[in-house]
Every structure is written in C-alpha cells, then in structure tokens.
C-alpha cells in the first residue's frame with residue numbers, strides 16, 4: 147500500500163493547521179428548503195464528509211440573500227437561518243474537530259435562478275440589467291453582513307466566491323469596463339473583494355479568509371486574458387489582481403478555472419479531456435510560485451480518478467500546490483481520505499457528469515452511481 151506521505155502530512159492554513167492536504171471542494175447540492183435553510187440532506191452530506199477526515203471541508207456556495215441564489219433549493223444565509231449553519235459546523239466538528247471548515251459565500255449575478263433577480267456587472271449583448279453603483283454597494287454590505295453571521299457559527303473561515311462566472315468573478319474580468327469604483331483597472335475590478343478581505347480581517351480576525359477564482363475562463367475578455375477583446379490566455383492580469391487580494395489580507399487562494407455554463411470541460415474535465423487537469427495544475431503552480439507565503443488549493447483532481455492520489459502526492463512534494471481539491475470525487479466517495487489512509491477500496495468517480503446534470507436540471511444533487519458513504 148502506498149503511503150502518500152505528503153498528502154497525509156499536516157499543513158498550515160493561516161493560523162490553523164490542517165491534518166492533511168485533502169480538500170472537499172464546495173459542491174452545491176440544491177437540497178435546501180424553500181427558504182434556503184439547510185435540510186436533513188445538507189446535514190447528512192457534511193456529516194459524511196466529516197467521517198471522511200478531510201483536511202479542509204468547503205461548505206457549498208451559500209447565497210448572501212434570497213435574490214442571490216443560483217439554485218431553486220440553494221442555501222441562503224440570514225439571521226433566521228444562521229443557527230442551522232452553526233449546527234452544521236457543530237455536527238462536523240463533533241465528528242472531526244481537526245478538519246478546517248471554510249464556508250463559501252456567493253452572489254450568483256447573471257446566473258441567479260430567478261430571471262427577475264439576474265444582474266450583470268458590465269454591458270454586453272444580453273438583456274440582463276447592469277447593477278447600478280448603489281445596488282453594488284448594497285451587495286457589498288450584504289456580503290459584510292454574511293461574513294459577520296458566519297463569524298458566529300464556529301466556522302474556521304470564509305471563501306468569497308469569485309469563480310465560475312458568478313458575480314464577483316465577472317467583476318474581476320478585463321471586460322468589466324464600468325466607470326465607477328467597481329470597474330476599469332485592476333484596483334477597481336478587485337475593489338469589492340479586497341474591501342471584503344480588509345473588513346473580515348479587521349472585524350473578524352479569527353476567520354481565515356480567501357477566495358476561489360477562475361484563473362482562466364476560456365471566454366473573450368474573461369479572467370486570465372489581458373483585454374476586453376482577447377481570448378488568448380495571459381495570466382499576468384490575474385496575478386496582479388491576486389496580488390491586490392493578498393495585500394488586502396487573503397490567506398489562501400483556491401485556484402479553479404472556466405465558467406461551467408460556457409466552458410464546463412475546463413472547470414470539470416471529463417474522460418475525453420482529462421488532459422485539462424494539467425492546465426489546473428499549471429494555474430496552481432503559477433499562483434504558488436508568485437505567492438509562496440499563502441496557501442494555494444488546486445482543483446479538478448477528480449478527473450485523474452485512481453491516479454489522482456499519486457499525482458496529488460507528487461504535487462504536494464514538489465510544492466506545486468499546498469492543498470488538493472476534490473469536487474465530484476467527494477460526492478462519489480465522501481470517505482476518500484480515510485479510505486486512502488486505511489487502504490480500503492475507493493469508489494472512484496466515473497466522470498459520468500450525472501451530478502452536474504442534476505444541478506443543471508435544478509434537481510437535488512447526489513452521485514448517481516454510488517450510494518453516499520458506501
């Protein structure tokens with residue numbers, strides 16, 4: 147049995163120490179009740195993950211308001227639901243008090259499930275309304291309120307979701323040519339997210355803060371290009387943005403790629419394009435090389451299936467990544483780390499896209515091949 151020495155080594159994340167390098171990436175399960183409150187299914191998912199002994203558990207995207215939801219049954223944070231999120235954190239910690247729990251906060255922007263609430267950051271050919279400056283400031287305030295609520299739950303940290311085509315990702319793009327403080331140059335495009343980091347570090351210093359980004363989106367004028375009319379990858383702009391985020395207090399970056407509604411294979415490589423995982427590895431490596439003093443999480447390891455653990459171990463050893471993220475694999479087998487450690491056979495994700503299809507159809511998400519926890 148291979149011992150995966152690096153993958154199973156402890157590693158610091160800000161002021162905490164993760165027991166290993168495994169990260170259960172955020173996976174929206176679309177199982178909240180009609181008010182966005184967590185249900186039995188949500189509790190079960192996180193308890194299963196806690197039994198899996200992940201170094202870090204990322205709690206799926208939670209909307210900062212009812213309007214900001216991407217899914218019909220997405221989670222929503224409010225003063226009425228915060229006690230339930232607290233109970234989820236307590237349930238995780240009761241099973242494994244070493245795991246680091248990071249809660250992802252989101253505004254779905256143009257991907258809000260309710261068409262009436264869809265908003266976009268900058269002008270394009272769609273009929274979706276552009277956010278006014280006042281509306282954007284209100285969203286900034288709602289994010290701050292959400293951070294303050296999470297600070298009460300016992301979670302170790304927050305993830306300000308700025309990836310996969312959601313609102314704050316859109317804001318970072320070169321295509322964001324707004325003429326207020328939220329658009330234009332790097333500083334303005336990262337103004338909102340940097341302000342949130344400064345707010346969290348000042349008022350809730352016990353929280354670990356960071357963000358999930360799409361390093362390259364594969365779209366014209368998207369993140370990872372260098373102008374509004376460019377498709378060719380050039381990471382220098384994103385590195386400038388990340389530098390502003392790190393100066394504002396980001397303690398980790400969770401590196402992802404793509405916009406699932408437009409370039410899904412980039413976000414979630416499948417068998418026919420499993421090679422795209424190497425782009426993720428390069429994005430993580432590039433980030434780590436530039437920002438050696440913060441933790442860097444890599445994504446999309448599920449696509450390497452039964453080769454993923456060896457690859458992950460190698461990348462930790464070479465310091466290409468500090469932490470290794472598994473998304474779909476955490477649905478196929480929430481017990482992945484503990485099984486790998488004990489040499490128990492693992493249910494490898496088959497890359498069938500069943501979970502993604504359920505999400506697209508706004509149905510409750512689960513692995514369609516394996517029963518949870520089997």
Ligand SMILES: Cc1cc2nc3c(=O)[nH]c(=O)nc-3n(C[C@H](O)[C@H](O)[C@H](O)COP(=O)(O)O)c2cc1C
Pocket residue numbers: 171172173174175206207250307309358402413414415445446447448449471472473474475501502505511
């Ligand atoms: C059903 C489903 C739900 C997802 N929900 C989220 C989410 O809430 N937040 C997020 O940042 N990424 C989300 N993702 C993306 C995954 O976290 C991950 O980046 C992607 O699946 C690629 O990694 P993998 O190859 O390990 O699965 C989701 C993916 C799937 C398939």
